[in-house]
Amino acid sequence: MKRPTIADIARRAGVSKVAVSYALNDRPGVSEARRDTIKAIAKEIGWQPNSAARALNGARARAVGLTVCRPARVLGMEPFFMELISGIESELSARSYALLLQVVTGHAQEAEVYRRWWGEGRVDGVILVDLHFDDPRVPAIEALGLPAVVIGHPSETGSLAPVWSDDGAAMRETVEYLAALGHRRIARVAGLPALVHTVLRDRAFTAACDELGLTGHSVVHTDYTGEEGARATRRLVSAANRPTAIVYDNDIMAVAGLSVAQEMRLEVPADLSLVAWDDSPLSQVVRPALTALGRDIPHYGAQAARSLLALIAGEHVTGVRTETARLTPRGSTGAPGHR
Amino acid sequence: MKRPTIADIARRAGVSKVAVSYALNDRPGVSEARRDTIKAIAKEIGWQPNSAARALNGARARAVGLTVCRPARVLGMEPFFMELISGIESELSARSYALLLQVVTGHAQEAEVYRRWWGEGRVDGVILVDLHFDDPRVPAIEALGLPAVVIGHPSETGSLAPVWSDDGAAMRETVEYLAALGHRRIARVAGLPALVHTVLRDRAFTAACDELGLTGHSVVHTDYTGEEGARATRRLVSAANRPTAIVYDNDIMAVAGLSVAQEMRLEVPADLSLVAWDDSPLSQVVRPALTALGRDIPHYGAQAARSLLALIAGEHVTGVRTETARLTPRGSTGAPGHR
DNA sequence: ACACGTCGGATAACCGGTTCAGGTGGAGGT
DNA sequence: ACCTCCACCTGAACCGGTTATCCGACGTGT
Numbered sequence A, B: 001m002k003r004p005t006i007a008d009i010a011r012r013a014g015v016s017k018v019a020v021s022y023a024l025n026d027r028p029g030v031s032e033a034r035r036d037t038i039k040a041i042a043k044e045i046g047w048q049p050n051s052a053a054r055a056l057n058g059a060r061a062r063a064v065g066l067t068v069c070r071p072a073r074v075l076g077m078e079p080f081f082m083e084l085i086s087g088i089e090s091e092l093s094a095r096s097y098a099l100l101l102q103v104v105t106g107h108a109q110e111a112e113v114y115r116r117w118w119g120e121g122r123v124d125g126v127i128l129v130d131l132h133f134d135d136p137r138v139p140a141i142e143a144l145g146l147p148a149v150v151i152g153h154p155s156e157t158g159s160l161a162p163v164w165s166d167d168g169a170a171m172r173e174t175v176e177y178l179a180a181l182g183h184r185r186i187a188r189v190a191g192l193p194a195l196v197h198t199v200l201r202d203r204a205f206t207a208a209c210d211e212l213g214l215t216g217h218s219v220v221h222t223d224y225t226g227e228e229g230a231r232a233t234r235r236l237v238s239a240a241n242r243p244t245a246i247v248y249d250n251d252i253m254a255v256a257g258l259s260v261a262q263e264m265r266l267e268v269p270a271d272l273s274l275v276a277w278d279d280s281p282l283s284q285v286v287r288p289a290l291t292a293l294g295r296d297i298p299h300y301g302a303q304a305a306r307s308l309l310a311l312i313a314g315e316h317v318t319g320v321r322t323e324t325a326r327l328t329p330r331g332s333t334g335a336p337g338h339r
Numbered sequence C: 001a002c003a004c005g006t007c008g009g010a011t012a013a014c015c016g017g018t019t020c021a022g023g024t025g026g027a028g029g030t
Numbered sequence D: 001a002c003c004t005c006c007a008c009c010t011g012a013a014c015c016g017g018t019t020a021t022c023c024g025a026c027g028t029g030t
Helices: A006-013 A017-024 A032-044 A051-056 A072-077 A079-094 A107-119 A137-144 A167-181 A196-211 A226-238 A251-263 A281-285 A297-312 B006-013 B017-024 B032-044 B051-056 B072-077 B079-094 B107-119 B137-144 B167-181 B196-211 B226-238 B251-263 B281-285 B297-312
Strands: A063-068 A098-103 A125-128 A148-151 A161-165 A186-190 A218-221 A245-248 A273-277 A291-294 A320-322 A326-328 B063-068 B098-103 B125-128 B148-151 B161-165 B186-190 B218-221 B245-248 B273-277 B291-294 B320-322 B326-328
Touching: A006 A017, A006 A032, A017 A032, A051 B051, A063 A079, A063 A107, A063 A297, A072 B079, A072 B281, A072 B297, A079 A098, A079 A297, A079 B072, A079 B079, A079 B098, A098 B079, A107 A137, A125 A137, A125 A297, A148 A297, A161 A297, A167 A186, A167 A196, A167 A245, A167 A273, A167 A326, A186 A196, A186 A226, A196 A218, A218 A226, A226 A245, A226 A251, A226 B281, A245 A251, A251 A273, A251 A281, A251 B281, A281 B072, A281 B226, A281 B251, A297 A320, A297 B072, B006 B017, B006 B032, B017 B032, B063 B079, B063 B107, B063 B297, B079 B098, B079 B297, B107 B137, B125 B137, B125 B297, B148 B297, B161 B297, B167 B186, B167 B196, B167 B245, B167 B273, B167 B326, B186 B196, B186 B226, B196 B218, B218 B226, B226 B245, B226 B251, B245 B251, B251 B273, B251 B281, B297 B320
Parallel strands: A063 A098, A063 A125, A125 A148, A148 A161, A161 A320, A186 A218, A186 A245, A245 A273, A273 A291, B063 B098, B063 B125, B125 B148, B148 B161, B161 B320, B186 B218, B186 B245, B245 B273, B273 B291
Antiparallel strands: A098 B098, A291 A326, B291 B326
16 A cells, blocks of 8 residues: 555666656656656556655745634634635646645744744745734744745735735725715724724725715724624714714625614615625625625635745746725615615 | 754754754653753754655654635635634644645546645545535545545445534424424525535435425525525525425525515515524624524534544544534524514 | 673664766767 | 767765664673
8 A cells, every 4th residue: 555656666667766757757868768658657556746755855845825813703704715715726726736724813823833834844935814014924934034925015015025906996986986975974894903904994994085075984993793893883873973874894794784774773775875895795695785895806816826836936026916896886875865 | 044954953962863853852862961952952043843854754744635625606605614624723733733725626626636635645634525425535535545534424424434413403403493483384495415414404304394294395406605595585485385484504595595585575584484504603693683503613623633633643533423503593583474 | 800781872774756977878970 | 990979877865854773881780
């Protein structure tokens, strides 16, 4: 039951290990006839190159790493990660690269995982997600010399290659759209304030509201769960000067907001318009369907993987800006007060 | 920037590589004083064992593999996978095992991935999900001699160790609960009919209905998407003898069904009761909240990982049955016709 | 003084590939 | 007939660890 090695092939073909190595790697040094014989034998006995032996010769590990730092419940409800992973995979598997995944509980542990992976020679590079301000992972990775791409805004990625989309522009478009519908008081139910993209969206939201002369806009931060989304919504619509539109940072919170509205006898969109970020199928199965800001997330992941592979190959990689989220108007938004 | 090796440590300590190896692995053969010196140097220069070099000595790769075969959109909406992965991770990372993940498009490709991983010595074992009837992956893995745990019913796992939960019992409990509420016509919106657990739930559903003397029960198969869930619901409630209760195979379809009911002016639960399988946060944010069959999925994943690690360690592993899904009644179920 | 056992450590070989520096034989040029 | 060149192939070393074997020094008992 032992796995066959090139020595086995060499014995059967009556040549040296070296000839086999050259033949199987399509390198010059063996005649075509021999190459064919050797390849045939390799195929017959089901030989596979031992990745450890290859990696030992300074070669690539042919694997990249991804760590995710969120509790299981939140992770499950965020289509973002799985779609991102799907996209990354599509690019990696085409080149027979493996993806190492680790779910961690904090940034310290995450840096430790990178150190270990890199030190053990398990990965050739990593993809960073959920970028924070003054993110300790960035200098840690820089110090290791570990190739990496960061999914996040270039302003905070240091010397690492960023892959990002312009959330500010998408947010501006959304606010303008709501203002055009006649909304004057808009609120935002945001995600974790420690994340860069949350703050950038916050700023864009505030700036857009100010520019358009909208007063009384407010931002509430949450942990992305439906419960907090519901609580934030309840708080917002119970206020004296309640908003006529709310923009949520993910769709599970938007759905929770929709339920709260219905529970409080508010008509959507007449009394309250709702917009969700991240247009997953969920947005379309509720009634009314949610107006949402959608991106092609698998494509986003594929882009990140492509950049990382280029980086690993030694190419010079500058940042990549992917498409801006598209606003898809559906039934959850309309003119305020209009029934 | 070269990574330090035990040879570097040996040079600094003035001993041979072997002494360093013994010292760092806490094996007899070096004096305590030397051991301490060597460990101190290793720590100082940030040495990490090269996993490739270790794996080359017939040692474990210290990694397990998981492949997932679903399109990105479905994958994103299924909290199941991410929660499962979280659970698997919790067990693996405690023992410094890595998880290799691959998203594939078909069973043929999946078997190929296993062959490659095992042949390349990248993994010590794999976890199989989404078990089919006559699943080609089972004999493929058996032929490879690759340690594996299958998440699925023991009847179809061949010689591989199953980790499963009794879906039949959960289904029976659900049907009995609905019957007790007074429902006489119950329908089931199921997942992919090729999956073992779908069919087992189908059978349990039919058997339970028959036993309780419920007539006109029907089963509709879908691909787990919200759209198909909505379509199936529309079809069911438009039929002459429409059911008063529907049991869905996941919660996104149940939410879609809820929307369809509202859109068709059916009162939930008075006109139609709904039950969702897999109790994710989604079930609780919609109104009415969904009665759901929940399991501790991270725990399920952890169990699978534990079994696999035991198997890899050479222990004899029999199957593990995890807890049966618990029915949590919420607002979406009630007596039929009762307003 | 000698045989014996034990401890600490070194040397060499090995895992399965890759790389580099030769070494052979036949074809071609002069 | 001799030299050169090239295509083809091999031996040896190497990557970074682990393992088997062996050796010398020291302590002990008699």
